[in-house]
Amino acid sequence: MNISRTILSFCLISLGLASFSCSESKKAETVQTASADQPGAQEPEMKTILFFGNSLTAGYGIDQDDSFSGLVQDKIDSLGLNYRVINGGLSGETTAGGLSRLDWFLEDQPEIFILELGGNDGLRGIQLSETKSNLEKIIDKVKGKFPGTKIILAGMQIPPNMGQEYTDEFKEIYPVVAQEKDVTLIPFLLEGVAGDPELNLPDGIHPTEEGHKIVYKTVWPFIESNL
Template identity: 40%
Template sequence: MTKRTVRAAQILRDGLRLIVLGAVALIALPTLAQAAPKTLLLYGDSLMAGLGLDAKDGFAAQLQAALDAKHLDVAVVNASVSGDTTADGLARLDWTLADRPDAVLLELGANDMLQGLPAEAVGHNLDAILDRFAADGVPVLLAGMKANPSLGQDYVAAFDTVFPTLSEKYKAALFPFFLDGVALDATLNQADGIHPNAVGVKRIVANILPYVEQLLAAATH
């Protein structure tokens, strides 16, 4: 075999090797693209932290199971803290966002209401939180809360207006009332009458799931 023939054979082998490697890379691309799921950050208080429930019965676990059942490649990251007010949520926002999520479900305000904190302060804090998400280009689903009627008509009117007003300002999706169909139903709540039991959480997840799906569809990865 002449040197020219040997060289030609080597070039042919190298060319085939590149073709094979290229084909393998193309096959692997979809796998690599799918390797990292979208991240959905839960940013709330005890209602999403799962106070009083086993981990598998909490909102985060049940929502994750519901998304898995829909075959959606999403990782639910629960950054909710029991007892948090909107001021607490604002104070810890920077370090929570150290790893940027793809979307956020924001549920804060219940503890402010239970403590009778001014609705104006609730609106100010949530405004600052939503402004930060907007600056980072992170889509948000805002979970609304309703004030207890015992706090008086003026407070109820001011508090209940906060969530739709901010939703409109930031063009954020709004789930009007996080505890819709669950609040005040003894069969769906724990003994304290405030926190949902496992069945109550299941109801909440079923109610909010279509909103979460729309949020994730709008989230870039």
């Protein structure tokens, strides 16, 4: 009888230890599974710098990587900054065309928005009030959707093909819009490049690779101060 009780007790103890061991094993397995399912430390989301313009932004006639926007990306990469550059340039684009396609580029928030439009308006003699209104509407749309986006307006000048009065009034659109809309102004995007045959393609309008390097040097300080 005593032997039977001893055997029974031993079996119960063994069973308890086995159950405890199994339970602990399951707990450990559960912890490991939970740890495996838990995502690791994620990298911070990359911020966007959006250049929105015409053929000057697009890098007409040269490799896009050699355009001033491409050179901005190179600089950012060299500094190890968490930004990506989007080139939203389209050859022949007017302010009206830019306004109509803007929504396509505002799916995600740009940290910095560089507006480079109006040159084609001036070359076509479009009414100045329309150009000014479209620039303002583009800025308003960006601000309305993304109030935190920093906006930079690239000033432009045109040759006096449409008469000196038109040319002078066109030039003044940009500082007026920048002041009224409280955005950063690049006084003249093509400073040091416009009118120089050595820095422009045969059309006399679009910069060469060397010309884009100068444009980049003009643009970069304004971007850097907003990073």
